[in-house]
Structures are given as C-alpha cells and as structure tokens.
Amino acid sequence: MSDTLIYATEVFINGLMAGVLYALVALGFVLIYKASGIFNYAQGVMALFAALTLVGIMDGQVPFSHLINAIFGTDIHHFGWHLPAVLAIILTMGVMILLAWAVNHFIMRHLVNQEPIILFMATIGLAYFMEGFGDLMWGADIKKLDVGLPMGLNTWIDDTTYNAFGYGFFIDNLDIVATIVAALLVAVLVAFSQYTKQGRAMRAVADDHQAALSVGVSLNFIWVMVWSVAGFVALVAGIMWGAKSGVQFSLSLIALKALPVLMLGGFTSIPGAIVGGLIIGVGEKLFEFFVGPMLGGATENWFAYVLALIFLVFRPQGLFGEKIIERV
C-alpha cells in the first residue's frame, strides 16, 4: 500500500468516528422534529445544560451558589460529596425529565397548532433562556468531565496496523466508545418507536396530532416523553463532547455540526441521522486530506455544508426523509 493510501485509510476511519459524534447531536433534533414538527434550536444548549448538570451533581456543586452567596452573604460552593458517575447520570436524567415537563407545561402546550416558525422561535427563546439559566445555576467556568471513559490512542489498533502496514493508525478510544454507544442508542430508539405502545403513540402524534388525539393519545404525555428522550440523547452527546474539551459554554455550538447531517440525512429519520453523520464525517475529513492543502486548509466547516447542499438539490427531503406529497 502506498503511504497516501494508508494515510487516507486512517483519515477515512477517523472520519467515520467523527461522523458518529455529529450523529449523536443530530439524533436529538430528529426525535423532536419527528414527533412534533419542531426544529429544536435549543438542542445544542440542552447538551450543554445536561453536561453542566452532570458535572455539578458529580462534584457536589451547590446550584445557584453565586446567587445564594450574593443574597445571603454566605460562602457555600460545594456539598462536599463526589458521586459515582452512574448515579450522577441517573440524577441528571431526572433533571432532564423535569426540564422536558417544564418545557411542555410552560411553553409547548400553549403553542399547539401554531405555525412551525412560531414553534421554532419559541425554541430560540428557550435556548437563550437555558444558556443563562445554566450559567446562573452552575457558573461559567470550564469543568473537567470524567465519567471514566477511556481516552487517547488505542494501542491494539496502533500495533496491529503498524505490523500490517508499517504505520500505526490513530484511533481515539473515546471515539470507539462513542460508536458503540451510538449503535446501542439507535437500536433502542428504533425498537422503542416500533415495538412499544408509547413509541407507536409517538409515531401517531408525528403523523397527525388531531387523529392521535381522537383515538385517546395524550399529546402532553407524548411531548414530555419525546423531550425527555431528546434530553437523554443530549446528555449522551454532552458527555462525549464534554470529555474532549471540558464542559464549557461553547459546547452549545456543537449544534452547528449537526445541521449538515440533518440536511443530508433528513429531519425525520433516526438511521438517516447516523448515515448522514457518517457521510459528512468521512466527506469533510477526506476533502481536507486531499484538497485542503491546496486551499490553505480549514475546509471542513464549509465543505460539510456544500456536501449537504449537493444532496439537498437532488433529494430535498434528505437521504432518508419522508417525501411530502400534498394533494390539492
């Protein structure tokens, strides 16, 4: 094998891994859009909020401590405990369910049957509110997230490829974990939506709100459930991305990485989010490897959108999106 081919293979595999991480973010968008027709602008902030809450609970940080100290003149910051990661994840999930209930109770149920643009704007407001709320609750400092996930070079792959090609491939252990988690997540979500009563109700609501209501499906319950599941996906995405960079407010910008994935994979397909993520990940990495040096580099951000636009031109509903035919 030539050196270029070996390097390109390494880039290809890393592109697949990066694509999985993009897909994890895109999945949250798909779930909410599929069930309610809402493009949830707040999905990136939900990932940030979930990660902030997880670190806060794990480290025993007192929520709103700056506010409490400013009002009461106290100096409390920590409860003095350090919880195991699994327990903290469960408690964080509880917070995300509470958040889902609040979003539905205070915002979404008042906006039933409104235009999609109104719902979209509501999620913009929600995003900025949650960002400020997260800041007030947990502070703006960068937090180290350590839930025990392996990180860094996978030595087995490095050694094996070195013995085979004379060059050891770099694959990040965290990316391997992310791939396994994403595969499990998709399998569970697909099984949930296909084989459970709640999943079928969710699909019914997605197809037609009023028809679902007429057969006794509770719209409120379904929306709380969907926002909770999206909150769980946001937590998973927050853990994976937060482990790479620490938990900080720029984590909300990972939503930018999900947009081309959604354009390509479609807004309504869970497998579409995964396949879209893989295509975007591989496409941008290979383009950067082969063409980037000729263009001065830093092509990945814009090339992902170019790639998505090309797909969009030929297949507007995305690779796996449902084709909408309106009869008049």
Added chain:
Amino acid sequence: MKMKLISAAVAAIVAGAPAMADLTFTSLSYRTGPYAANGIPFADGYADYFTLLNERDGGIGGEKVNLIECETGYNTEKGVECYESTKGSGALVYQPLSTGITYQLIPKATADGIPVHSMGYGRTSAKNGEVFNGIFNYPANYWDGASVAIKYLLSENGDNLSGKKVALVYHNSAYGKEPIRTLEELSKKHGFELSLLPVDHPGQEQKSQWLQIRRDKPDYVLMWGWGVMNQVAIQEAVNIRYPMENFIGIWWSGSENDVLPAGDGANGYKALTFHNTGSDFPLFADIAKYVKDAGKAAGAGDQIGTALYNRGLYAAMLAAEAAKTAQAMHSTAALTPAQMRDGMENLEITEEKMTALGLPGFGPSFKVSCQNHGGDGLTAVVQWDAGAKKWNKITDFIAPDADVLGPLVAADAEAYAKEANITPGCK
C-alpha cells in the same frame, strides 16, 4: 408642579451620574457566551485593581475611579455598540479585549480622541505611534510573541533551528493569522520548515490537524488559539502522545482553563506570557484585605492569581500608572482622554516602580514613546505543572528579534497610513 418634576428629574440624573471629576475607565468585558470562562477572570482582575485603588488609596491622585463595564459577549458588533454607548461618559481609555473590536475601534477612537490600549492583542503595527497616535499595545504584541517563541527554541537547540520542523496550529481568523508573516520571515532567517494548520471557529473538532501532526512529526508545535480550540488542541496533543514540552501556546492559549480539562496529560505544556502568574506578590494581600474580604470583589473571588485574572489586573495597573503619569504631566488630578493619551505615551515601568506597587518581578520593565507604543515586547515562557496545578516561569523576559520585526511593523504601519490618509508624526 411641572417645574418640581423637572427639578426632581435633573437631581436624580445628577445624583445617579458619576461626579465629573471621577476618572472614568471602561471595561469591555464578556461574562456571557462561549468565551465567558476566559472573559470573567480578566474582567474581575481589571475591576478588582480599581476597587483596590478606591478603597485603599482613595482613587488615583485623589480622584475616585469610576469603572463602567459593558458586556460584549466577545462579539465585534456588540463591542462597537458598547464603545458608542459609553464614549460620552468621559471614558479615558478603552481596553477592548478582542482583536476584532480593536480593529473596528482604531479609526473611531482615533477620530474621537480617546486612546485604546490593546494589551497583547489587536493590530500589531499599532506599535508605531507616529501612525497610530491614540492606539497602544504595550508591553508586547503577537509578533513579539512569535519571535520570542522562536528565540526560545533557538536557545533550546544551541542557536540552530536549521532543518527543524515547526508547525503553527492557529485559529482561522485575523487573530490567528497574525504571527504567520513573522514566522515566515524567521523561518527564512533560521532555516526551519514552517507548516500552517488552520482550525476553523470554534475549534471543537481538530482531528484532521492532529492526524497531520502525527504523520509529519514536527519538532515543535506553536499554537495561536482561543476558547475551546485551546482545550481541544491540548487534549488531541495528549491523545496522539505529542511531547508536551515541545508544544508552546501564545499567552491567549496559556490559562488554567486551557490545561485543566486535559488533566495530568497537559503536564509540561508551555505558553508565552508578558506577566507573572500566581498570587505570591505583596499586592495580593491588599487585594484580599480591601477587596475580597471586604465583599467588594467583582466576581466570586475564586479567580485571584490565575493567568487571566492577573492579566486583567496588570492591564488596570498599567492604566492607573498611565493616569498618574498624565496627572503629573498636566498638573491636574481630573483628566481628559487627550491627557490620558499623553500619560500613556510617556509611561515608564521600572522594576523599582513594580516593587513599590507590590508586584516585584511581575512584569517586564519598558518605556513607551511617541515612536514606540508597544514597549519592548519582552516575553517569558511558562510551563504547566499538572501536579501542583500551576504555571512556573521557566525563563526571564526575553527580547524579540527587533531586526526582523522592525521592518515588518514599519511596512504595515506605512500601508495603514496610506489607506487611512494619515501623515505620520508625533503629536
């Protein structure tokens, strides 16, 4: 009745406004948004120093300091709005804390006669005071940083970098591209091979760049990053097992925020700085007594002594010293922006002065002049000790290569003078 209401309104406005004799300083800060973690400590340090002067000394030269803080969110448009909304308050100097905002303010503030101090950022050629009369970037700029990084590498390699490979990982923005021209000149002079690796904003995904570094195996990696780009780059360097002692960041890639998320892996990482870190200086006892313990700290008081807090404090100290210089020059305690500019242009920082301020060895000695608004560019190298969670200064303050930088500054300033129709000269 109407007259009473008007009188009451006027009285309320007068009571709410700062006394006209106050010395007004502005802080264009960012305590919210993606870069808040870096903006907060700087803004805290800047505010706490002025609070200390008010509480301990009764202000500067008997005049209380009135600090106006305006939130920019590190957004250039908001920064310009902040400038426009605060310039009428009698602001003596602006510290924009953003290269993008600085570029926008250069023509505006120059026209308004209000000086700008872009400390360690902004337009490098503002060092030429004959072209940029009201813009100051002492004590060091990006080109100084690039030159000192190479000088440090020369010292590590027996003054010979010939055949060595140096990679620059940079934020793909005006800020990140600043050192390229200098590094290209230095690569010609010293014979090292320079490779450029841009990272798009915000920099959360850098796999391509670090795979390339792993393939190319550069001897050294320099970084001009900001925000999340720094943390991801350091983590990726740890992941590919790049030797951290060969990885050097500019001062904006050298805060505790940048290294702590990578844990022990970041041990040995180096960064440039133009001031010291930590709180082991006599001044910090006063900060504790008059500011933190008195409940007057700008933030929670948990950032004191960090790299960015100290930078904000240092910026405020330089502003206060320039104000003192202006007061002495013009024999008045109440200053105008024009007088403040004079004070900045005649500022001289000596070790004796720093010791008297309670900051011995904290920053370099330098002197500002009409021709030189950038100081001497003295920059040191610090190294991260992950075990002790602190930066250690491992070199003295090193002077940059004036032979290379002088012509570059002159050429860029000349180009700006032509573009802005400025006749260079001293005021």
